[in-house]
Amino acid sequence: MKVEVISKGLFSLIVDEGRKGKQRQGFSQSGPMDEIAYRWANFLAHNPDNTPCLEVMGKMTVCFHEPTIVAVAGRQVKVQVNGHDQPSYSSIKVNKNDRLSFESEYVGSKAYLAICGQWKVPYHVDSACTVVRESLGGLHGDGRVISDSDCIDISRCDEQTYATLSVRQLPIRHSMSMQHGISIKHSMSIKCGENVAYDLNAPLRVIKGYQEAHFSQVAKRMFESSEYTVSSSIDRMGYRLTGADIASSLSSMRSEAIHVGAIQVPPDGQPIIMMRDRQTLGGYPKLGCLNPLDVSRLAQRVPGETVSFIFQNSEEARADILLSRQHVQRLRGEIA
Template sequence: MASMSIIELNSLALIQDFGRFRHQHQGISVNGAADEFAFLKANHCLGNHVFTTRNDKSNEQNASLEVFYGQIKLAFDDSCYIAITGADCQPYVTSKNKSHSDIPMWQPYLVEAGDSIVLNRPSTGVISYVAVKGGIRSPQFLGSRAQSVVANQQMPVLSPLVKGQELPFSRSSDDLPETILDLTKYTPAGFYASDVLYLRFMPHQHWFDAPNHQQEDWLNTTFIVDSNSNRMAYQFEKELTTGHAFSKLSQTLSSAVNFGTIQILPSGLPLVLMKDRQTMGGYPTLGNVFQIDLFRLAQLTPGQKVKFIPAEIEQAQSQLNAFYQRFMPQ
């Protein structure tokens, strides 16, 4: 089977698909691509199947490389089509004759046998995706090839990738799609926040129980992404010139948490749970962030700003449905 090998790695790299479903009650995280917009776009423009004919999420062909802050070199032992999306990592290819050429992002690119590609540290964003036609064919666990940011000694297949590792892929004989998806408003320039990212959230009971002045203070607060943010959770500091952190809330009994749950720490600062989150938590919660906004949040670097704004669950559902429908078979 054809493969690409990790020749150099000075960052975090993982294999991701949609993640593993229906196992959170067993304490198993879902994992999966942090920025599903870039992940889906990379796979869609290669013609990889991301949904079944019933429009259910499918992990069969879309396992891709998720790279944080670039700084990786990959060598290919066979020709294949790839697509690189997400953070602007200024990728380039080195051919067998040592010549260099830039690789355009957000579109298919033919890599020849013996070529190496390099992803530099991004000028903007955090995560870049490298998808290959037919998908990476690493071993599955519970129906998914997704890996976690936390190393697992008992199951190395779930641990982050390391230098020297070979990633097999199946050369698909299918042609590339004749037309690439028209994303209309979901273009890279239009999808990601250019300034402050507004995180829309569906409020929980703690929010409704808070007095109006505290709600207003919270909504007027600008938060700054903390350097400890990762795939498990995004942490924040408060901008000194605005608003207030939430006043201390009573600890609650441990309960299930979701992708996007807003937990309030004893400091009053928020924590937004991401794809590698735990499945239970005891911190009080204010609500749940829209999934589409979480894909945007995953690309924010430390120091960038967010604000929270409450919204209705009907809006969250309709926008997420519309988002996925753009990638479903017509």
């Protein structure tokens, strides 16, 4: 089955779960900026985890040469098939020659298109993920982003299997929370911890890092009590924030490995949060690291929006992650 790109949007690329465990060899981890939306899109399109999909900024339009099932997820995403509105966070059955268009309502936020089937794309270092600065991955294997008229080859399931695939849909209370940035915990009064991705009011959770002792108590209180603005200097490598200075007493340090969500603080005191395509090593002191669940929330912020932070210990972070995994398994019907 061919999927033709009619309009590529502003910046679109192929992502999967990334090159895990390859930083020691010098490769960026890569992967989806919003891992939560990426995983939901694949599940709703009846794909196994780690299936490639399209990460898109701006409005993309694609044409399907055969019937298939797709799903679109992301922050406040609008979806249409042949000009007719369709739900996000839901399986969508498309027919031959149908045109699907989708975009986030926020320019700079990411939307994810998952298409049912096995993607026939090149794999390099165990991943199809595109890393532009490494000239690696993507549709042509050389790090190029998606262009107009590109065609993606996908092995769709046979007619009998296709006819039996059900329409999956994230329950409305969960999908609406993702779409409108409202925590389920706050809006639906259900168990604490069962919140989803885009609560814009809740602070981002931070586990203190190796160099936190080199930041004064005043600097740490300032960091936790201040709002920071997402600057225009953001990309898949990192998000530079502007706000209260939180300079460290460290004037120099040896470079060390950088985890996704690490909060580096250069000499100007303005935090930089490292994202999926970050470099493997860095030499700025790190105040801490985002709770992995909050990396997706930050990834969907756009320049001019604000974020705040709250410290938590590693055991609290671990409990958050375990509760979240259990909640997702319930929504998927994997556990009672």
